[in-house]
Amino acid sequence: MEQLGYLKDINSLVSLSGLRLVSSSQLYINSCADTIVSLHALPNLTPTTTLQQTRGALCFTIETWVLYSLPDGTLTPNKDTHGVPTVLTFLAVGCKRRIVVFSWKDGEAQDPKVLPSCSFAVH
């Protein structure tokens, strides 16, 4: 187990650990060959949801914000707009040469979207 976190939005424990491989002798071997991020629903830690997009994960971070949803579907941090308060949670996972960001809006998972490219500014 490399790292643990708590996702309040979906009341789950987030773990970064090595994949459990089953050898030919049916013995469980904790292998560090590949790591992955899993979600464990509390309080029983089951069911476990493995985020397959995070194979080779190295680290993760969780942040939660309250934004305000406007009638036109946009979100704003400005509370003076009298929008509907919305809980926005990000789980950013650093993997091998990429970062995968998962998001939840009021506890509902958002669909993943793959960016075609990344611009790198080298100074």
Add this chain to the structure above:
Amino acid sequence: MKLRIPRFFPPVRLPFTNIISKDIALPHSPRAISLLNYNMAAMAYSQTAQIEYFLLDLTTSGTTNIELPSTVHHTPSTGLSGAMGMGMNAFSGLGGYMGTLGLGTKTKPTIIKTAPGEFMIPKDGEYNRPITNISDKFPCRHWYLPRHGWETDETPRY
């Protein structure tokens, strides 16, 4: 090309697409991440990478390097010093069997979010802890903290 660092909580409305989950390719493997706001992350590569710390715009995938200030060495009044400190430094760079014992391992880079839009980068083996704020020019201030966490009469307080 230098990217303009957006202010924390920009006054413009966020498009709904900003909260869609994303998979962003990077030139190296990130070792530490800290989300500063909903469209900006501070990240660190391993210490062997040419670029160690950078900001990543989650909306545009644009990156901005973080240039840390030149190291200011602060002489500690406590902690490992003298022969013991030299002994610890002597373990750096060990590999092979000694490395597997953890004696020669390098510290994993760390980025700690201290406040909205503000984060701290602790540097191993140095007494210079830069505090960086993306809402202003960065780095904005330096804190000198005791390396091992205990305070003395000579520890500056803020």
